[in-house]
Amino acid sequence: MINNRIIKDKIRTYNLNDTLDFESLYKDYWKKIYIICYGKTANREVSEEMVQDIFISLWNRRNELIITSSIEHYLIKSAKLKVIDYYRSLASAKHKILVDCDLCEHPEFNEKCLEHNESIHKFLEQDLEITIKNLPCQCQKVYRLSREEQMSISEIAENLNISPKTVKNHLTKALNFIREKIPANFVQ
Structure with a gap:
């Protein structure tokens, strides 16, 4: 400790x-x-x-x-x-x-609202995963290491044996592609 x-x-x-x-x-x-x-x-x-x-x-x-x-x-x-x-x-x-x-006082509304929110969440997760899979291979690797593995730019660069600037470029490209395919008002 x-x-x-x-x-x-x-x-x-x-x-x-x-x-x-x-x-x-x-x-x-x-x-x-x-x-x-x-x-x-x-x-x-x-x-x-x-x-x-x-x-x-x-x-x-x-x-x-x-x-x-x-x-x-x-x-x-x-x-x-x-x-x-x-x-x-x-x-x-x-x-x-x-x-x-x-x-929210109406039980039908609560149940429908929860079902609706869960289905939207699942849809967005699936949509995001499909969008990520459509990224070029190296760009996809960089994005996943950054967002899913929480690795820093320098860690990703070292892991993939590329420069930090290349990592930043891949991340920018990935995020722009995702924002283009999944509008921000649906993500929040």
Whole structure:
């Protein structure tokens, strides 16, 4: 187990009680966390807020936290949980609107609504998978390593023995292709 105040990572050691070390930690990881949040929400402001919330929470809980993995892994997991919370709050807000309109009081509506949402979700997952399979082979590999395996650009470059710039180009191409095939209003 890693000491709850001194965090050792691949690159360096951070003392969470030292403001300069904490600022260094933020500078080292804010962009990676932002990219994860933005990749899942496609909303710049929401993603920036998520990054701020993650680091504020880390600072506020620095004396009680026990991090058993690398700080990078901890921050990535925090980002994923923050995205899940974001979508839960969106769903809750939509549900509140329906309740306020007395639509959810009818059992037929609830059942139909759930069935409809599940079928839309399955359809979008299938549509996304088909779209990904239509990407060129190398572009598809890069996309899957980035989005499904949560690998960084440098990790993908090393894994596939290509330059980081080529990885970025493949990711841009893949994301543009997916956005073109699956409109954003259906994805959110």
